[in-house]
Structure formats: C-alpha cells, structure tokens
Amino acid sequence: MTALPLSDRARRTARRAVRRGVLPVALCAGLATAVTACGGEDPDAGTNGVGRLSATQIEHKAQAAVESASAVRLAGALVTQGETYKLNMRLKKTGGSGSVTSKNSTFELLRVEDALFLKADAGFWSRGTAGAKGGAPSGDTDSEAAHKLDDKYVKVPEDDPAYKQLRGFTDMNVLLDGLLTLNGELAKGDRDKIGGVRAIEVSAAEGKGGSLDVSLEGTPYPLQLERAGGAGTLTLSEWGRDFALAAPAKGQTVDYGSKLPRAKD
Incomplete structure (x- = not known):
C-alpha cells in the first residue's frame, strides 16, 4: 500500500501521538477517510475457527x-434414479421418523431398530393395491383394503422388496x-x-x-x-437433539400381510 503524504497538522498530531504512545490508533483515526482500514475486520472473529x-x-x-453426532433433522429434495423425493426426517442411530413425498404420493415412515412402519392415506394404498401380488388383507377388495389402511401404520415385512429402500430413508448412517x-x-x-x-x-x-x-x-x-x-x-x-421413538400402538396399526402392494408407475 503506497503511503499518503501527511499535512503539517497531521504530522504534528502524529508526533504528539508518538510522545503519548498511541501512534497506531491516532494514525488509523486520522487516515480513516483516505485509507479503507489499517488492519481490517477478522471474518472469523467469534467463530469456531x-x-x-x-x-x-x-x-x-x-x-x-x-x-x-447422535441425531439430526434432514429436509429438502433428493434426486435418485431419476426420481425426486422431498424429505423431512428426524434421524438417530436407533431409527427415524418423518415424511417422504414423491411424484405421486406422500407417506410417513417410522423405524424403531429393525421394525419399519409406513403410514399413508387411502389414495396411496388404492394406487398401490392395483396389481398387488400379496392380495388385500383379510380377503377385502382393493377399495376396502385402502379404506382400512387409511392413516394407519403398516409394518413393512423385512423380506419385502420395499423394505430395504424404505429403511434407507430412516437410516442416519446410510443417508449421511x-x-x-x-x-x-x-x-x-x-x-x-x-x-x-x-x-x-x-x-x-x-x-x-x-x-x-x-x-x-x-x-x-x-x-x-x-x-x-x-x-x-x-x-x-437439530444436530444432537434427541427425540422419542416408539412403535405405534396396536390400535394404530394394520397388518397388510406378507407383502406390501406394488404401486403402479
């Protein structure tokens, strides 16, 4: 930085400042209008470094x-295999809960250890039960099954093809x-x-x-x-903020059977 010439008054001020031992402060104050800063503000002041x-x-x-970290909330859009999912999940080592929205549906997931539950409205199940290989629960028709499953938790069988994919949305380690x-x-x-x-x-x-x-x-x-x-x-x-995880009560769950319905594309 090129030094700027000082006026007689500024030089006298500087000499007095030297005698008082406050030259750096005096110069900064005197040259503030001509020079942007003598040191500049530290952008990392007060941070973790x-x-x-x-x-x-x-x-x-x-x-x-x-x-x-023991827990986190993850929210936003995730594009995988050409499909966009909107997530709003709370996750920790032992499970997770929250919502997932895809192109055609929104559903909630709850996992406690290895037990995975899915909850959705009747419209979700109506689309899914069409062409289902496992059949509707208790011999019901598709529409009757969808009504019974509306806003209820359905336990996802661990041997169901959907289990691994759905579990991934609730697994803190896998996602992060x-x-x-x-x-x-x-x-x-x-x-x-x-x-x-x-x-x-x-x-x-x-x-x-x-x-x-x-x-x-x-x-x-x-x-x-x-x-x-x-x-x-x-x-x-919400890093490290714990939250309660518990399996839904029996009155909130419905047993679909050995296989979940497969949704149409």
Whole structure:
C-alpha cells in the first residue's frame, strides 16, 4: 500500500501521538477517510475457527462432527434414479421418523431398530393395491383394503422388496455417508448464514462436484448440502437433539400381510 503524504497538522498530531504512545490508533483515526482500514475486520472473529482452515481440513472436521453426532433433522429434495423425493426426517442411530413425498404420493415412515412402519392415506394404498401380488388383507377388495389402511401404520415385512429402500430413508448412517460426499478438488467459498447460523462453503470441482456449508459456530456440523449434478439440496439441523421413538400402538396399526402392494408407475 503506497503511503499518503501527511499535512503539517497531521504530522504534528502524529508526533504528539508518538510522545503519548498511541501512534497506531491516532494514525488509523486520522487516515480513516483516505485509507479503507489499517488492519481490517477478522471474518472469523467469534467463530469456531474452521474458516481459517483449508477446504480439505474443513471437510474432515465436518465429517468427524457427523460421525460423533447422535441425531439430526434432514429436509429438502433428493434426486435418485431419476426420481425426486422431498424429505423431512428426524434421524438417530436407533431409527427415524418423518415424511417422504414423491411424484405421486406422500407417506410417513417410522423405524424403531429393525421394525419399519409406513403410514399413508387411502389414495396411496388404492394406487398401490392395483396389481398387488400379496392380495388385500383379510380377503377385502382393493377399495376396502385402502379404506382400512387409511392413516394407519403398516409394518413393512423385512423380506419385502420395499423394505430395504424404505429403511434407507430412516437410516442416519446410510443417508449421511451416502450424501455428504464431495467429488473433485475442494475449494473454500463464501461465508453465509444457514438457518441463522454463520457458515462457510466448501465446494468441489468449482461446484460441479457438490458443495457443503459448514457451521462456523460451535461444532462444525454440515448445515446445507447441494448435491452434484443438480441431485438435490438438503438442509441439516437439530444436530444432537434427541427425540422419542416408539412403535405405534396396536390400535394404530394394520397388518397388510406378507407383502406390501406394488404401486403402479
């Protein structure tokens, strides 16, 4: 930075400041209108310090935070195998609960350990029971079965083809391990606020490999993920906030049978 000439008055002020031992403060004050700053504000002041790290180090910090987390809320859009799902799930190591919306339907999932339950309205079951291989429960017609299943929990048999896919929406480890991966050379991006929390972005391959916003406050948890190739944007919140998980009462459940209906495309 090129030094600017001082006026006689400014030089006298500086000399007096030297005698008083306050020259840096005096100069900053005297030159404030000519120079933007003498030091500049530290963008990481009051943060957890991860903003000072390299992009790779920030990613490692975020991954370590995820591995140690006991719970999280995950919400947003997820595109997989050409299908878009809107998720709003609360997850922890022993299970999860929340809603999933696809092109044709919305349903709720609840998993407690290995027991997985699905709840949806009659319209969902009406579409699904058409062409079902397992048949309607208790010999009912499709419409009668749909009415009985309306807004009830149905336990998904573990040997049903749908079990693995549906369980994946409730599995914290599966979702986070599969989603929080950036592909390509990492770089630090802008600082922003996600849900009112200060964060710093880490992007891969100039954004083509996805990007992750990591908290600058407290534990460096991931707060938002933009998946590569436009495969969805997800927000992550309520890290470590526990919630109750319990199997639904018998009066809230209906036994469909050995196989769930297969929905038409």
